[in-house]
Amino acid sequence: MTAALRRLSPQAEAPDGFDRRLVAPMVLGAILNPINSTMIAVALIPIGVALGAPPSQTAWLVSGLYLATAIGQPVVGRLVDLFGARRLFLAGATLIGVGGVVGALAPSIGVLVVARVLLGLGTCAGYPAAMTLIRGEADRTGHDNPSGVLTILAVSTQTVAVIGPTLGGFLIGVGGWRLTFTVNIPLALACLVLGALYLPRSTDAARRGLRDVARAIDPLGIALFVATLVALLLFLTHLRADLWWLPVLSVAAGAALAWWELRARLPFLDLRVLGGNLPLLATYARSLLAAISSYAFLYGYTQWLEEGRGLSPQVTGLVLLPVFGAAIVVSTVTGRRREIRGKLVVGAVGQVVVAGLLLFLDAGSALWLILAVSAVAGMPQGLNNLANQNAVYHQADPARLGSSAGLMRTFFYLGAIIASATNGIVFRDGATTTGMHELALVMLAAAVVFLVLTLVDRSLARVRPA
Known part of the structure; x- marks a missing residue:
């Protein structure tokens, strides 16, 4: 099979070009997290009905x-840095x-949550592995010009997230909500086959065994x-006054983390390097803010379309297709352009416009207007995530690119959790x-802060990929 593919792709192993055989496993591994993150949006109500679970449980x-993803991404990313992309990708x-399998057979909501945690941990490897492979190819070929590959990765991860509800609605219509879990089985098998065939073995990683793990990954720092x-x-998930001790515990653990990491021989988070890299920290902040706007829209708008507008899960998924289409067009057209700051400014303005348009929608809004809002929402989806991804690639320490990419995803999913918590607050009496409109105001605030942070960040003018 490998020989046949080599004959079909004579340039696949060109010594001075990116190994094209890596693209398929990279893309497939990277999209599994956003698909599973968003596909569930249209399945929550059917799952609640089938298992008798209230919204607080679903x-x-x-x-x-x-x-699982917010915690696992930088941890797995660090393991990728130390033990190579191949091992972690296959695991x-x-x-x-x-x-x-667990999700497809789950008899209760509790088991289904366990399945989601397993999916979250499993999908943590795809994105850090892809970023590390891109850097490895740049080192191998001597050509650090990965804009084309980074564009493919951005299109496949960030815009595929938008098609998740459409895919979820289709699967539910075909065979019920359990198919949204079952679909992961053939996708995982495809990852195993492609990864085993094409991902390179790391010589340095091969020398490291399980005995080296404790010394290399800083277990106390990770804990x-x-x-x-x-x-x-x-705390962000529940936002209740009686849980005041959770943020106190978080601050105490964070202080202990900072104290330890500044003294550890091989720190999990190199705070000295990270603290001295203000441009990278600014990119992490923009990633968080972008996620607040995009996931508030993705989940909040989706719920409102079903409950407030009265659309079925299948129709709701189709209504969100313009987001996917517009994001792909924007990412493809702008992907090879070197400018990062301009993309972020336009993307921020797009988020402001989307939030403003949501304020004009109501239960009687025409379908064409709803579709128009979806189309406009695709523009910032296609710009912000692509630009932030490119910024991390060029701002991060190459030796820690996997963990740096994973940490960016941590901030991204922290923003998603904030968006989810906000949805729970504003939709406390249903998706009215x-x-x-209250959710749109939160999105507007996040978009404005994103815009201001981008305008004052002078370092972005110096991030110009070759």
Whole structure:
């Protein structure tokens, strides 16, 4: 099979070009997280009805994956840095397959949440592995001009997230909500086959065994990082006054994390390097703000379309297709352009416009207007995530690119959790038009801060990929 593919792609192994055989496993591995993050949006109501679970319980299907992903991305990214992309990619694919089986057979909402956590952990490897492979190819070929490959990765991860609800609605219509879990099984098998065939073995990683793990990955640093994030994310997920001790615990664990990481021989988070890299920290902040706007729209708008506007899950998925189409067009057209700051400015303005348009919608709004809002929402989807991804690639320490990319995804999913918590607050009495307008104001605030942060960040003018 490998020989046949080589004959079909004579330039696949060109010594001075990117190994094209890596594209398929990179893209497939990277899209599994956004697909599973968004496909569940149209399945929450059917799952609640089937399993007799109230919204407070089905919300954990969203939060469980976000928690696992936000914590797992930088941890797995660090393991990718140390042990190579291949090992972690294959391990993640195996875990995705297990999560798909557990979800397909789950008898209760609790088991279904476990399946989502497994999927979240399994999909953590795809994105850091892809970014590390891109850097490895740049080092191998001596040509650090990955804009084309980064564009493919951005289009496949960020815009595929938008098609998730459409795919979910289709699967539910064909065979019920369990298919949204079952679909992970063949996808995981495809990852295993493609990864085993084409991902390169790392010579340095091959020398490292399990005995080296404890010394290399800073287990205490990871434990404190997990404690900091879990306490914070649980508080953001519930936002109740009686849980005041969670943010206190988060601050205490964070302080202990900072104290330890500044003294550790091989820190999990190199705070000295990270603290001295203000442009990278600004990119992380923009990633968080972009996620607040995009996921508030994706989940809030989707729920409002079903409950407030009265559309079925299948029709709702189709209504969101213009987001996907517009994002792909924008990413494809602008992907090879070197400018990063301009993309972020236009993307921020697009988020402001989307939030403003939502304020004019109500239960009687015409379908053409709803479709127009979806189309406009695709523009910032196609610009912001692509520009932030390119910025991280050029701002991060190459030796820690996997963990840096993973940490960006942590900030992204922290923003998604904030958006999810906001949805729970504004839709406390159901996905009403009033609640959707309140959500639009939150999106507007996040978009304005994003715009201001971009305008004052002079370092972006110096990030001009070759």
